[in-house]
Amino acid sequence: MPSKRGRSGPPSEEIMLSRMRDWRAEHERDLTPDDLDDEQDVKLPDARAINLILRVGELMLASGESTEAVSESMLSLSVAFDLPRSEVSVTFTTISLSTHPGGDSPPVTGERVVRRRTLDYFRVNELHTLVQEAALGLLELEDANARLEQIRRARMPYPNWLIAVGFGLIASSASLMVGGGLIVATVAFLATVLGDRTAVFLANRGVAEFYQMAAAALVASSIGVALLWVSTTMDLGLQAGAIITGNIMxxxxxxxxVSSLQDGISGSYVSAAARLLETFFILGAIVSGVGAVAYTAVRLGVNMDLENLPSAGTSMEPLVLVGAAGIAMAFAISLAVPPRMLPLIGCMGVMIWTIYAGLRLLLEAPPVVGTVAGAVAVGVVGHWLARRTRRPVLPYLIPSIAPLLPGSILYRGLIEITQGTAVAGMLSLAEAIMVALALGAGVNLGGELVRAFQRGGLAGAGMRGRPAARRTRGGY
Known part of the structure; x- marks a missing residue:
């Protein structure tokens, strides 16, 4: 069949809304036993379409997309390629698609398991484009399969060495934000890149990710403590603790x-619990690596003064704002976000820090309140930009919240624990967790505000409302 991609003009909003109405009429109606037994409703599903939808969902989930977006994208494709009575189930590691031909025919079900994850928002962006064009009728099945192969084999927009450099730039930008200076920022860059390479070395030998993260934190923290000892001994006055803060960031x-809270809000509780557990395991690995180094340093007599720990506070000096933009864009590079999105992400990083610091300075708001306000603003802008440009939202959101990640609070808590003030340390760790949860909840709240006042679903999917929302209202 000839491709439909030759149509002139941009995809019409009216076409998309029409397909949504068709989907709702076909998919959301209550099926009765008589409906399923009607021989006239029998329609054998295309095995090629099932395979395509499963492969798209698998690649989206493995590349870092949220469960809800994967589900809606798969449902969009099932409507686009005429799979009858399709149901999709997406969890943290498993994707399944079931379609019922009708009559006495048995359902056809396929499943794929995600065993390896590589955060790659470049592929996520390309997959969303594929889904939207298919949902609008601009791609035939053969063309969609060819496009998927191109996306799967495509090279990322950045070379591998630049992805590794991105992690170092996050640490150096964070060091600048907390007052580390040029020398400390340079050492933070080198320490974080060395820690990342250590983690890659362990990953290539099959070591579990928990120990990879712990080793990366341990290596970078050891370099930070070594510079702190040299600075103290030679009275150099370097804010060497900023190295550890940058590495934690x-x-x-x-x-x-963010994905865990997004899944929980959308009703995917199994995936939400799994992602949240993943988050706490990563935090545990960081705490283990940094805590072991800090404890050893204190026992060896390295002076870690609690009064002079690095922190950006509420400063809005030009260097701090440059650091906020740098952290956001460096995070975006490490996640393989398309280059054309970097300037907007840098601006959103400055925006979230300005709102946070402004509220704390003008209204003396606590850190959590400032964090929520900044995160909601980023959530609104990010979701609006995603819908405006028809791109996935996570590449906008994840890097933009980076300036407020609680690296300095987490570092303070670990130092307090190692110096014998366990209660104060635990309170600092609890504050770090509260700030992190406030970030995730805030950006998701921003998305809900956009969803409430804009038409359409995610990725051109054939639904306007969220099924979980309909369930919690009791079906009314």
Missing amino acids: ALLPGRPL
Whole structure:
């Protein structure tokens, strides 16, 4: 069959809304036993379409997309390629698609398991484009399969060495934000890249990810403590603790945190629980690595003064704003976000920090309140941009919240624990967790506000409302 991609003009909003209405009429109606036994409703599903939908869902989930977006994308494709009575189930590691031909024919079900995850928002962006064009009728099945192969084999927009450099740039930008200076920022860059390479070395030998993260934190923290000892001994006055803060910022799990809350809000509780558990395991690995180094340093007599720990506070000096933009864009590079999105992400990083610091300075708001306000603003802008440009939302959100990740609070808590003030340390760790959860909840609240006042679903999917929302209203 000839491709439909030759149509002129951009995809019409009216076409998309029409397909949504068709989907709702076909898919959301209550099926009765008589409906299923009607021989005239029998329609054998295309095995090629089932395979395509499963492969798209698998690649989206493995590349870092949320469960809800994967589900809606798969449902969109099932409507686009005429799979009758399709149901999709997406969990943290498993994707299944079931379609019922009708009559006495048995349902056809396929399943795929995600065993390896590589955060790659470039592929997520390309997959969303594929789904939207198919949902609008601009791609035939053969063309969609060819496009999927191109996406699967496509090279990322950045070379591998630049992805590794991105982690170092996160740490150096964070060091600048907390007052580390040029020398400390340079050492933070080198320490984080070395820690990342250590984790890659362990990953290539099959070591579990928990120990990879712990080793990365341990290596970078050891370099930070070594510079702190040299600075103290030679009275150099370097804010060497900023190295550890920067490394923590580079390792903190912003993506699984936001995705876990997003899945929970959308009703995917199994995936939400799994992602949240992943978040706490990563935090545990970071705490283990940094805590072991800090404890050893204190026992060896390295002076870690609690009064002079690095923190950006509420400063809005130009260097701090540059650091906020740098952290956001460096995070985006490490996640393989398309280059054309970097300027907007840098601006959103400055925006979230400005709102946070402004509220704390003008209204003396507590950190959690400032964090929620900044995160909601980023959530609204990010979701609006995603719908405006027809791109996935996570590449906008995840890097943009990076300036507020609680690296300095987590570092303070670990130092307090190692110096014998366990209660104060636990309170600092609890505050770090509250700030992290406030970030995730805030950006998701921003998305809900956009969803409430804009038409359409995610990725051109054939639904306007969220099924979980309909269930919680008791079906009315």
